[in-house]
Amino acid sequence: MSKELSKDMVNHPSHYNQGGIEAIDALNAMVTGYEDAVDASLSWQIVKYIWRHPFKDKPLEDVKKAQFYLNKLIEYLEKEEKE
Numbered sequence: 903m904s905k906e907l908s909k910d911m912v913n914h915p916s917h918y919n920q921g922g923i924e925a926i927d928a929l930n931a932m933v934t935g936y937e938d939a940v941d942a943s944l945s946w947q948i949v950k951y952i953w954r955h956p957f958k959d960k961p962l963e964d965v966k967k968a969q970f971y972l973n974k975l976i977e978y979l980e981k982e983e984k985e
Contacts, residue, residue: 925953938982944975 929946936942951968955961 925950928953940978941975944971944978947971948975 929949932949933942933946936945948968948971951964951971955964955968958964
């Protein structure tokens with residue numbers, strides 16, 4: 903990765919660009935075809951935090967954020983199932 907790319911914390915932060923693919927591209931591909939916007943957005947957040955946790959200063963914090971969004975998704979899906 904070039905020094906310019908790794909230093910661009912707005913457009914290309916290094917913790918969002920691992921394995922040769924930008925997280926936003928992978929996440930957008932992941933939710934393509936989701937019929938439910940809430941399901942898509944919560945799933946997007948879960949994977950985003952898991953994706954970047956090893957590359958941040960506080961990996962546990964990002965894993966807990968992923969857990970927060972996962973719990974929200976579970977609650978949402980359970981509510982949808984009851985309706």
